[in-house]
Amino acid sequence: MLMIGEQAPAFEADSTLGPIRLNDYLGKQPIVLIFYPKDETPICTKQLCAVRxxxxxxxxxxxLVLGINPASVEEHRKFSQKFMYDFPLVSDHEEMIRQLYDVGKVFLLGQQRVVxxxxxxxxxxxxxxxxxxxSEIMAVLxxxxxTN
Known part of the structure; x- marks a missing residue:
């Protein structure tokens, strides 16, 4: 996991709301990245419904809130439409973003859940x-x- 105080790595990827270039937002507004293991699973659904x-x-x-996992944009789109998520779900199909942010893998589940x-x-x-x-995320925001 990356540590507090480190610079956030920039990335580009496709999402349910079109291409995302993190550089378009870095330096302009706070960003919440939610790495979650899998679409359509109970805890992931609960987590993203809380964002919605x-x-x-x-x-x-x-x-800006971004949900990130390795599912395809089409899989994300179905999941997003089913639960009416109006924030981007980013496809990290090649797991490049997970690696940039040093998010670990969990046997059988895929990537770890990290915010x-x-x-x-x-x-x-x-x-x-x-x-x-x-409430914890809101306290940080x-x-x-x-402080700014």
């Missing part, structure tokens, strides 16, 4: 494994807002 249900809270901080928050200056200010509570 917190849209107004994320918007308050102008935070990163990147400050508007491009540095990682939060890096934790697991299905993190929305609030701190960024009050």
């Amino acid at each position: 249900d917190s849209k107004a809270e994320y918007a308050k901080y102008d935070a 990163y928050v990147i400050a508007s200056d491009g540095t990682i200010v939060y890096a934790k494994k697991g299905n993190r509570p929305t 609030e701190h960024l807002l009050t």
Whole structure:
């Protein structure tokens, strides 16, 4: 896992909302990267539904939220439409993004579940494994807002 204080690596990839170039957002707004193992699984669905249900809270901080795993854009699109996710699900088909962010693999499940928050200056200010509570992520975003 990358550490707090490190610069967030830039990447380009396809998503459910078109191509994503992280450089278009780095240095401009906070970014929340949610690496999750698999579409259509109970915990991943719960995690991403929490993002969907917190849209107004994320918007308050102008935070870009990206869900990332190795599924294809088409698989992501079906998953996204089923649960009405209006934020991009990024296809990391070749697992380049997972490797850039040093997200480990779990036997049979695929990649680990990791959440990163990147400050508007491009540095990682939060890096934790697991299905993190929305309130925890919002506290980090609030701190960024009050310290800038």
